[in-house]
Amino acid sequence: MDLLNGFIRIGLLNMKFLKTISVREFRNILESIPRLKFEDEVINLGESFNRILSQDITSDINVPHFRKSRMDGFAIIAKDTFGAEEDNLIKLELIETIQAGDIPQKKLNKGQCSYVATGAAIPENSNGVVMVEFTDKKESEVFISKAVTPGTYIIEIGHDVKKGDIIVKENTIIDLATIGILASCGIKEVPVYKKPRVSLISTGNELICPDINKLEIGKIYDINSVVLKKAIENTGAKVDFLGIVKDDYNDLKNAIEKALNESDILILSGGTSKGEGDLGPKVLEDLTGIEIYVHGVKIKPGKPIIFVKLKKKLIFILPGYPTSALSCFYVFIDNFLRKMSGFPLRERYSKTLEIGERIYSTIGRHEFKAVKIQEDDGEKKIFPIKTGSEAISTMFYANGYIEIDELESIIEKGDKRRVYFF
Amino acid sequence: MDLLNGFIRIGLLNMKFLKTISVREFRNILESIPRLKFEDEVINLGESFNRILSQDITSDINVPHFRKSRMDGFAIIAKDTFGAEEDNLIKLELIETIQAGDIPQKKLNKGQCSYVATGAAIPENSNGVVMVEFTDKKESEVFISKAVTPGTYIIEIGHDVKKGDIIVKENTIIDLATIGILASCGIKEVPVYKKPRVSLISTGNELICPDINKLEIGKIYDINSVVLKKAIENTGAKVDFLGIVKDDYNDLKNAIEKALNESDILILSGGTSKGEGDLGPKVLEDLTGIEIYVHGVKIKPGKPIIFVKLKKKLIFILPGYPTSALSCFYVFIDNFLRKMSGFPLRERYSKTLEIGERIYSTIGRHEFKAVKIQEDDGEKKIFPIKTGSEAISTMFYANGYIEIDELESIIEKGDKRRVYFF
Numbered sequence: 058m059d060l061l062n063g064f065i066r067i068g069l070l071n072m073k074f075l076k077t078i079s080v081r082e083f084r085n086i087l088e089s090i091p092r093l094k095f096e097d098e099v100i101n102l103g104e105s106f107n108r109i110l111s112q113d114i115t116s117d118i119n120v121p122h123f124r125k126s127r128m129d130g131f132a133i134i135a136k137d138t139f140g141a142e143e144d145n146l147i148k149l150e151l152i153e154t155i156q157a158g159d160i161p162q163k164k165l166n167k168g169q170c171s172y173v174a175t176g177a178a179i180p181e182n183s184n185g186v187v188m189v190e191f192t193d194k195k196e197s198e199v200f201i202s203k204a205v206t207p208g209t210y211i212i213e214i215g216h217d218v219k220k221g222d223i224i225v226k227e228n229t230i231i232d233l234a235t236i237g238i239l240a241s242c243g244i245k246e247v248p249v250y251k252k253p254r255v256s257l258i259s260t261g262n263e264l265i266c267p268d269i270n271k272l273e274i275g276k277i278y279d280i281n282s283v284v285l286k287k288a289i290e291n292t293g294a295k296v297d298f299l300g301i302v303k304d305d306y307n308d309l310k311n312a313i314e315k316a317l318n319e320s321d322i323l324i325l326s327g328g329t330s331k332g333e334g335d336l337g338p339k340v341l342e343d344l345t346g347i348e349i350y351v352h353g354v355k356i357k358p359g360k361p362i363i364f365v366k367l368k369k370k371l372i373f374i375l376p377g378y379p380t381s382a383l384s385c386f387y388v389f390i391d392n393f394l395r396k397m398s399g400f401p402l403r404e405r406y407s408k409t410l411e412i413g414e415r416i417y418s419t420i421g422r423h424e425f426k427a428v429k430i431q432e433d434d435g436e437k438k439i440f441p442i443k444t445g446s447e448a449i450s451t452m453f454y455a456n457g458y459i460e461i462d463e464l465e466s467i468i469e470k471g472d473k474r475r476v477y478f479f
Numbered sequence: 480m481d482l483l484n485g486f487i488r489i490g491l492l493n494m495k496f497l498k499t500i501s502v503r504e505f506r507n508i509l510e511s512i513p514r515l516k517f518e519d520e521v522i523n524l525g526e527s528f529n530r531i532l533s534q535d536i537t538s539d540i541n542v543p544h545f546r547k548s549r550m551d552g553f554a555i556i557a558k559d560t561f562g563a564e565e566d567n568l569i570k571l572e573l574i575e576t577i578q579a580g581d582i583p584q585k586k587l588n589k590g591q592c593s594y595v596a597t598g599a600a601i602p603e604n605s606n607g608v609v610m611v612e613f614t615d616k617k618e619s620e621v622f623i624s625k626a627v628t629p630g631t632y633i634i635e636i637g638h639d640v641k642k643g644d645i646i647v648k649e650n651t652i653i654d655l656a657t658i659g660i661l662a663s664c665g666i667k668e669v670p671v672y673k674k675p676r677v678s679l680i681s682t683g684n685e686l687i688c689p690d691i692n693k694l695e696i697g698k699i700y701d702i703n704s705v706v707l708k709k710a711i712e713n714t715g716a717k718v719d720f721l722g723i724v725k726d727d728y729n730d731l732k733n734a735i736e737k738a739l740n741e742s743d744i745l746i747l748s749g750g751t752s753k754g755e756g757d758l759g760p761k762v763l764e765d766l767t768g769i770e771i772y773v774h775g776v777k778i779k780p781g782k783p784i785i786f787v788k789l790k791k792k793l794i795f796i797l798p799g800y801p802t803s804a805l806s807c808f809y810v811f812i813d814n815f816l817r818k819m820s821g822f823p824l825r826e827r828y829s830k831t832l833e834i835g836e837r838i839y840s841t842i843g844r845h846e847f848k849a850v851k852i853q854e855d856d857g858e859k860k861i862f863p864i865k866t867g868s869e870a871i872s873t874m875f876y877a878n879g880y881i882e883i884d885e886l887e888s889i890i891e892k893g894d895k896r897r898v899y900f901f
Contacts, residue, residue: 106709120871123696127869156726158684160696176685176799176869178697217870233706234874234901237801240702241871243689262580263598267665274545274582275600280662284655287528304578377598379659447549447598448639449542449663452656479656 077353079463080388080423083364086349087393093321093369095250102239105231107293108249109399114225116242119215124183126173127210131192131199132183133170135207146193146200153180170199179211186210218242230399252295253397256316257286260309260327260337261377264301280379280449281326288386289324293398310340317370322397324390327377337374341365354389355463357424362389381446384425384458387479407457407477413438416468418461427455428476439476455479499775501885502810502845505786508771509815515743515791517672524661527653529715530671531821536647538664541637546605548595549632553614553621554605555592557629568615568622575602592621601633608632640664652821674717675819678738679708682731682749682759683799686723702801702871703748710808711746715820732762739792744819746812749799759796763787776811777885779846784811803868806847806880809901829879829899835860838890840883849877850898861898877901 078086097111126132133149141147153163153171161180165171170187171180172194179186184207191203218224224242225235231247239247264279265272272278282298289296297320302312316323325337338352341363349366356362362385363374373390375382392402413433418424427442439459444451457478461468468474500508519533548554555571563569575585575593583602587593592609593602594616601608606629613625640646646664647657653669661669686701687694694700704720711718719742724734738745747759760774763785771788778784784807785796795812797804814824835855840846849864861881866873879900883890890896 103705103708106713118694121699122694155697156684158686158697158726176683176699212869217866217872232901233710233805234871234877236709237702237706237805237871238875240705241700241801243694243700245689261598262578264580267667272540272544272665275577275580277543277598278663278665280659283525283662284659286525287658288655291528304580379663383655383659444639447634449656449659450639453660455656479654 076351077355078351079355083351083354083362083389086351086364087389090366090371090393092399093253093397095253095321097248098251099246099248102236102245102247105247105249106233106236107400108231108247108252110225110227110229110231111248111250113223113227114239114244114247116218116220116222116224116244118218118242119220120218120241121212121216122214124179124214125212126175126177126179126186127212128186128188129175130173130186130188130210131170131201132165132173132179132186133201133205134165134167134182135185135205135209137168137170138185138187138201138204141201141204143202146202149199149201151194151197151199155180170201184208184211228399230401250399252293253322253394254320255289255294255296255322255324255394256320257282257289257296257298258312258316258323258325259298259301259377260304260325261301262304264327266301281375281377281382284379284383285324285326285375285386288383288391289394292391292394293400294322294394304336306336306340309336310343313340313344313372317367317372321370322394323370323372324375325373326375326382338363341372341374355422356385356388357419357422376446378446379449380427380452383452384427384446388425405477407475409473409475411436411438412468412470412472412474413440415470416441416459416461418465418468420466421463423463424461425458426461427451427458429454430456430476439474452479498773499777500773501777505773505776505784505811508773508786509811512788512793512815514821515675515819517675517743519670520673521668521670524658524667524669527669527671528655528658529822530653530669530674532647532649532651532653533670533672535645535649536661536666536669538640538642538644538646538666540640540664541642542640542663543634543636543638546601546636547634548597548599548601548608549634550608550610551597552595552608552610552632553592553623554587554595554601554608555623555627556587556589556604557607557627557631559590559592560607560609560623560626563623563626565624568624571621571623573616573619573621577602592623606630606633650821652823672821674715675744675816676742677711677716677718677744677746677816678742679704679711679718679720680734680738680745680747681723681799682726682747683723684726686749688723703797703799703804706801706805707746707748707797707808710805710813711816714813714816715822716744716816726758728758728762731758732765735762735766735794739789739794743792744816745792745794746797747795748797748801748804760785763794763796777844778807778810779841779844798868800868801871802849802874805874806849806868810847827899829897831895831897833858833860834890834892834894834896835862837892838863838881838883840887840890842888843885845885846883847880848883849873849880851876852878852898861896874901 149170152169155161155171155177156174157176161178164181165183185205187205193200259279259281265276286296286298302308347367351364354362365372375385395402428439430437431440442451442455457476459474571592574591577583577593577599578596579598583600586603587605607627609623615622681701681703687698708718708720724730769789773786776784787794797807817824850861852859853862864873864877879898881896
């Protein structure tokens with residue numbers, strides 16, 4: 058696919074202005090953007106789960122750093138046990154009991170043994186362990202009923218990790234096993250990439266905050282500041298909500314400039330449609346240095362999604378309706394931010410089910426239609442949600458969505474469709 | 480299955496002592512334990528993601544709480560537009576422009592209209608909106624080319640949420656849509672169940688903490704305090720690491736008593752096998768009020784897992800080896816704690832693949848064998864990990880595990896097995 062089709066090159070700026078592109082084109086643009094290069098920082102190992110290592114990590118120690126027993130038994134000199142059998146017991150002198158954590162005090166000489174618990178250090182000169190099951194202890198005498206070869210049940214130094222080896226490579230996502238292996242080497246802190254810094258702004262004169270403002274006619278509580286904030290946090294990014302900005306050119310311009318100074322990615326909601334009060338596109342088009350500018354993706358709900366790449370910064374403007382904003386977020390931004398964070402991508406759980414009631418769609422727009430799953434004739438089927446993107450309850454009652462192609466206007470009862478679950 | 484088979488009833492205490500039970504029996508015991516009843520607490524809505532509501536929530540307001548427009552257009556009195564067509568324009572007087580967030584100042588009279596943006600409040604007396612597309616504005620005159628019926632493009636009061644209605648029910652897991660609908664009602668704080676309080680203790684004289692102790696012969700860094708802590712946190716529980724406890728009866732008894740006072744669930748690791756230094760079982764058997772006591776589940780790695788139900792408290796002792804501890808945690812405790820937290824259960828991702836190399840197992844124990852997936856002859860196949868549960872690297876290099884039945888000793892190359900991925 059040639060992204061240059063449809064690009065409008067404007068004089069020397071060579072800007073890529075894309076107006077109203079398809080879902081696939083927008084996805085391709087987002088996929089073509091590599092992970093931003095973030096600085097690194099050093100954090101506690103215990104807080105490093107799901108963060109990304111920014112350097113190879115080597116171990117300063119061998120693990121284990123001493124020879125230890127794999128079993129409860131008696132540490133011996135293997136040669137001393139040769140010939141031992143059930144009817145030919147060999148007697149050894151017990152000189153020490155070594156529990157896990159003890160430092161062995163005595164070196165073995167010919168004919169001697171020490172008790173060793175699982176994980177305990179092996180005494181000097183020992184080269185094997187006889188399991189308790191093949192011994193009989195009588196005070197300071199131990200009778201051995203099985204010969205062992207050198208090395209039996211001994212865990213050698215560096216068996217698990219060798220000193221100086223790279224244990225975990227740069228760019229690894231730190232999972233529990235990674236934390237485990239680093240902890241085993243005594244590593245307390247790790248260098249990781251900083252989280253992407255995302256600024257979040259809600260725009261609209263109608264929006265108010267329940268802490269601060271009285272609910273008057275015309276005003277509504279801002280939902281996106283709470284919902285999108287958490288959705289962004291769930292991708293591994295660090296979010297800073299910069300507040301509600303009024304529909305004023307200068308206010309919005311100042312807020313956007315502040316956000317771009319303080320963060321890598323800016324997500325605004327509201328101010329994208331074509332009403333008189335929508336300033337987002339106007340402010341963005343005045344920014345200098347834009348590399349990619351997308352205004353409008355042919356989807357429903359949320360057609361007016363805007364995307365700008367400006368040097369190393371990225372700006373998204375999502376629709377103001379929370380249901381549209383959240384569905385656009387899930388469809389485009391969720392995994393994009395996860396990629397930026399280095400987080401595991403979200404795999405969408407989906408299933409093909411029968412349509413339980415005719416569903417209508419608008420020709421010319423790729424629709425992400427919120428649906429609920431209900432039992433009908435003893436079978437789980439797909440039903441449309443009757444409210445639209447203006448209602449937050451649409452998302453609340455939906456179990457998932459189906460994708461409806463640009464060219465479809467009706468999906469008949471009885472058709473089969475794939476539902477993507479939230 | 481009758482759990483009472485194998486129970487040893489001891490005098491008046493009527494304790495259920497179960498020694499060495501099967502994986503299925505242990506899973507059944509855990510599944511039979513209902514969610515503990517936790518107290519509730521009130522927290523900020525923005526911090527309530529994945530928490531469980533402890534009460535039904537009702538709305539104090541209608542959403543929307545005023546009549547608003549679904550479109551950019553002109554608010555009219557429907558009757559005034561009757562008869563309007565493309566070749567029969569009807570002229571109305573424009574008396575006001577109402578943007579989203581504005582309070583309408585003027586009431587409509589016959590023959591008048593007001594501009595309304597999407598989401599803006601509708602002026603008094605208006606009962607319909609004509610989309611901008613069917614109008615032509617000339618200064619203070621608006622020409623309408625389409626008749627609308629009463630109610631067109633008006634969102635009525637309470638369309639989304641009705642005042643006094645229960646919006647979200649007790650015991651709901653708070654997801655993003657729930658946060659959204661609560662935020663739309665101006666709700667800032669929500670009552671939720673407290674998280675289960677889990678105390679974590681590592682036991683063993685061999686364990687040291689890299690912050691505090693010097694690495695000597697016989698000592699190893701404690702891994703479980705970091706790995707299990709994070710694993711428990713991921714289930715939605717609140718974890719308190721109470722430190723490393725030495726293999727001393729009184730030390731361990733005191734630590735267990737302290738933990739039981741401060742938490743709902745206690746997870747210890749280490750001290751379960753049969754070596755002389757293992758005190759966990761001894762201390763637990765001296766506790767009074769035990770309802771269920773399991774000592775030993777026939778699995779590998781980790782046979783000596785111990786479980787105690789003591790009035791409303793639960794105690795697990797996991798093996799000390801981190802690889803065994805973590806695999807026991809995943810197999811038994813992870814979803815059990817999620818149930819206690821009310822968290823969504825983890826669905827294990829699994830796939831059936833061919834065995835690439837013969838795998839050995841011990842008869843008489845259900846084995847959870849760590850495996851890696853590698854390409855072989857251009858196909859993904861299952862290979863055993865050569866190190867055992869004594870090595871943390873076993874878990875690090877493993878992609879998942881296969882379950883091997885008690886009665887199997889060999890799985891041949893070419894057999895098909897289901898791999899459960901970590």
